[in-house]
Amino acid sequence: MTGRQWASGVGGLLVCLAVWQVLVGSGLIEYDLLPSPWTIAAGLSTLVVEPAFAVELGHTLAATLLGWLVAVLAGTGLGALLGTSPRARRYCLASIEVLRPLPAVAFVPVALLLFGFSLQMELLVIVAPALWPALVNTMEGFAGVPQRLTDVAATFHLSAGTRLWRVYLPAAAPAVLVGMRLSLSLALVMAVVAEMVGNPEGLGYALVREQQALHPDLMFGYVLVIGVAGMVLNGLLLLASRFALPGLFRRPVARWDSA
Amino acid sequence: MQGGVSASAVFELRNVAYTVPVREGQRDILRGVDFALGAGEILAIVGPSGTGKTSLIRIIAGLVAQSSGEVLFRGRPVAGPPEGVAVVFQDYANALLQWRTVAANIALGIERRLDRAACARQVERCLALVGLERHAGDYPWQLSGGMQQRVQIARALALEPAVLLMDEPFASLDAMTKASLQDEMLRLRGETGASFVFITHDIEEAIYLGDRVAVLRGRPGTIAETHGVGLGAVRDQVASRAAPEFLELRQRLHGAIGAHA
Numbered sequence: 238m239t240g241r242q243w244a245s246g247v248g249g250l251l252v253c254l255a256v257w258q259v260l261v262g263s264g265l266i267e268y269d270l271l272p273s274p275w276t277i278a279a280g281l282s283t284l285v286v287e288p289a290f291a292v293e294l295g296h297t298l299a300a301t302l303l304g305w306l307v308a309v310l311a312g313t314g315l316g317a318l319l320g321t322s323p324r325a326r327r328y329c330l331a332s333i334e335v336l337r338p339l340p341a342v343a344f345v346p347v348a349l350l351l352f353g354f355s356l357q358m359e360l361l362v363i364v365a366p367a368l369w370p371a372l373v374n375t376m377e378g379f380a381g382v383p384q385r386l387t388d389v390a391a392t393f394h395l396s397a398g399t400r401l402w403r404v405y406l407p408a409a410a411p412a413v414l415v416g417m418r419l420s421l422s423l424a425l426v427m428a429v430v431a432e433m434v435g436n437p438e439g440l441g442y443a444l445v446r447e448q449q450a451l452h453p454d455l456m457f458g459y460v461l462v463i464g465v466a467g468m469v470l471n472g473l474l475l476l477a478s479r480f481a482l483p484g485l486f487r488r489p490v491a492r493w494d495s496a
Numbered sequence: 497m498q499g500g501v502s503a504s505a506v507f508e509l510r511n512v513a514y515t516v517p518v519r520e521g522q523r524d525i526l527r528g529v530d531f532a533l534g535a536g537e538i539l540a541i542v543g544p545s546g547t548g549k550t551s552l553i554r555i556i557a558g559l560v561a562q563s564s565g566e567v568l569f570r571g572r573p574v575a576g577p578p579e580g581v582a583v584v585f586q587d588y589a590n591a592l593l594q595w596r597t598v599a600a601n602i603a604l605g606i607e608r609r610l611d612r613a614a615c616a617r618q619v620e621r622c623l624a625l626v627g628l629e630r631h632a633g634d635y636p637w638q639l640s641g642g643m644q645q646r647v648q649i650a651r652a653l654a655l656e657p658a659v660l661l662m663d664e665p666f667a668s669l670d671a672m673t674k675a676s677l678q679d680e681m682l683r684l685r686g687e688t689g690a691s692f693v694f695i696t697h698d699i700e701e702a703i704y705l706g707d708r709v710a711v712l713r714g715r716p717g718t719i720a721e722t723h724g725v726g727l728g729a730v731r732d733q734v735a736s737r738a739a740p741e742f743l744e745l746r747q748r749l750h751g752a753i754g755a756h757a
């Protein structure tokens with residue numbers, strides 16, 4: 238995004254907040270439990286300095302990252318295998334197409350039954366759906382490595398390890414990164430869901446707790462915190478990938494004609 | 497005569513055919529391809545696009561198996577890319593590792609074989625051969641098409657191959673770069689004694705570079721005729737191209753390709 242787009246975006250957001258503030262503050266719309274942006278901001282500022290908040294945030298982030306890590310390791314590993322081996326694809330693709338469309342929340346009762354109200358339950362609810370974006374995107378990335386690159390790897394007699402790490406993985410990296418990012422945002426969503434209905438810890442549980450205690454300002458505050466956490470995680474991942482693969486992000490469309 | 501060619505041949509193809517599966521069944525791409533590449537020889541293969549030139553290079557390079565017939569490298573059947581054979585592909589943008597610098601691309605085939613210092617020296621030498629000394633640290637996508645193709649050529653030369661298989665390597669280059677790389681290639685052949693299969697759709701380029709010129713033609717593609725080039729080993733961009741032998745062969749090849757394309 239350009240600076241101008243940023244400025245316009247922030248401007249639009251501020252207008253929305255101002256309208257909300259005026260509507261609620263002036264009593265034009267009256268819901269007992271709809272706080273004004275200002276009240277939410279005040280609630281948030283008391284919330285974030287509480288020691289309990291750090292524990293809640295820490296729990297959700299730790300569960301998200303742990304679940305994501307497992308999903309990404311398994312998903313990219315399997316995806317790389319399926320992407321490079323047409324035979325493996327032939328045997329596994331049908332199972333994947335059956336399992337993948339299962340709605341993510343359908344895992345919640347299954348996980349509850351298996352593990353009760355626990356961290357294992359939360360991790361299962363995160364890993365099971367977050368696996369698919371990593372797997373499918375990695376598979377497509379590896380399957381889409383240009384034939385010319387596999388030709389080059391073969392004629393240069395590169396070892397299997399060199400081929401994988403230095404040729405196929407970098408060539409597939411843009412797709413792998415897309416999968417990792419989709420997995421990460423899904424992992425955070427599923428962590429919050431698991432905490433809302435299953436494992437009584439973290440931001441998801443706090444959200445429900447404040448709702449039931451009729452603290453709408455704090456509830457909205459938690460919603461905001463979860464949203465910001467998602468943005469920050471995504472931003473950090475983007476930053477890390479740019480740092481790890483400097484050649485990758487400024488690559489224009491391949492050109493054939495210009496001499 | 498047959499025995500003589502076979503004994504000194506680097507590559508020999510006998511009655512090679514190549515068929516690929518398509519939705520409606522099979523498509524014949526090459527049929528009845530026969531030729532031998534002598535040691536130190538430049539065999540130019542010229543043909544219009546779509547006649548199976550790239551398929552032929554991939555078969556010779558051991559990247560894909562022919563459907564029938566024999567492909568021999570130093571008398572042995574080719575099963576996978578042979579050692580000492582380097583390939584320069586037509587589509588340089590796909591063939592280069594776009595996330596590696598120019599120098600790291602050139603080091604691709606030698607970084608595991610040579611120690612660090614020897615590898616760096618070899619990369620430097622090959623950069624100089626193609627005139628890219630000042631671009632060692634650039635990424636391929638920062639270079640023009642012609643420069644990228646020179647990176648691919650340098651990467652192949654770094655292997656010090658006995659045989660170079662080149663698939664329309666100069667097709668996307670401007671006339672001046674093309675001429676200088678053509679002469680560079682002839683000089684290199686003189687120095688190293690390497691053999692070349694040089695594929696092109698440019699008749700004049702085929703004559704200028706080739707010791708022999710083979711015409712690939714038809715669907716499925718086959719080698720319709722082969723001509724010796726009577727220009728001698730030393731070529732000159734102006735004099736050779738004006739020589740009566742050059743002009744006469746050019747006319748014959750135009751006829752051979754144009755009449756049947």
Ligand SMILES: Nc1ncnc2c1ncn2[C@@H]1O[C@H](COP(=O)(O)OP(=O)(O)O)[C@@H](O)[C@H]1O
Binds near residue numbers: 516546
């Ligand atoms: N794997 C394949 N499947 C289907 N068609 C192919 C395949 N490989 C090559 N062809 C076809 O064979 C013909 C020759 O291709 P190619 O060898 O690239 O020719 P050239 O390099 O002379 O232009 C083209 O018509 C191309 O579409």
Ligand SMILES: [Mg+2]
Binds near residue numbers: 549
């Ligand atoms: Mg071609």
